[in-house]
Amino acid sequence: MNQLDLKNRVMVVTGGARGLGYAVAQRALRSGAVVALWDIDAARVERARVELSELGSVSAVAVELTDEASVEAAVQQTVTAHGAIHALVNSAGITGGNGLTWELPVDVWRRVIEVNLIGCYLTCRAVVPCMIEQGYGRIVNIASVAGKEGNPNASHYSASKAGLIGLTKSLGKELATKGVLVNAVTPAAAKTEIFDSMSQQHIDYMLSRIPMNRFLMPDEAASMIVWLTSEDCAFSTGAVFDLSGGRATY
């Protein structure tokens, strides 16, 4: 593992209780960062905090990212505990299951947009003023190759991730002269617990589209994401970084 220097940097990882967010937190702690895990699953995020504490300073915050007041409270709790927020990794997300667009329940479609897109908007909205004030920040949004290509049987998920790419590009330009860089990554499938919410047919479809013919490993995603939160990432903003094993063509 190459060394990155995140000493004295405070990183918020949404969805940090498990999966890609957990791997990001692990890698960030090993690079010297202080990490705040934000997740809706209070018991699981506390368990993650206990497990990761052996690597460094880590706190757990129970938060519902679609609720503005809950997000504001999470920012206050984190700043009180750690003094600042230098990096925000938006990893929390849901799939909403699989189905044809006209057969997916309307409330499920809306919920996917709420969590994957509006949740990220709310965290960015709440954290960006702190970053502008300190003249430094790094935001990484975990989108998906589905947002570039549109996966069949996942129109809600694909639309939410396409929206997240648009948010990243707009916000990156707005903050380009303020020391705050905003980027997205677009992973192909990684075998995390998110698979439990997808059909086997859909999982097989996603694997069949990856030229490397294997799933992304969470550690591989964490390497790129944590680099994007570091000072080494200095002249990239509003950009979309590929993690698709050769699937994406742009």
Ligand SMILES: NC(=O)c1ccc[n+]([C@@H]2O[C@H](COP(=O)([O-])OP(=O)(O)OC[C@H]3O[C@@H](n4cnc5c(N)ncnc54)[C@H](O)[C@@H]3O)[C@@H](O)[C@H]2O)c1
């Ligand atoms: N794993 C993959 O195949 C894959 C591929 C491309 C993109 N992604 C994206 O990467 C991100 C992480 O995926 P993962 O595989 O780690 O998923 P995961 O299901 O393992 O973890 C997601 C975490 O988000 C939390 N969460 C969900 N809704 C929330 C809410 N409203 N408020 C707060 N926390 C909430 C969950 O409790 C969970 O801990 C997601 O945005 C996902 O869409 C995943």
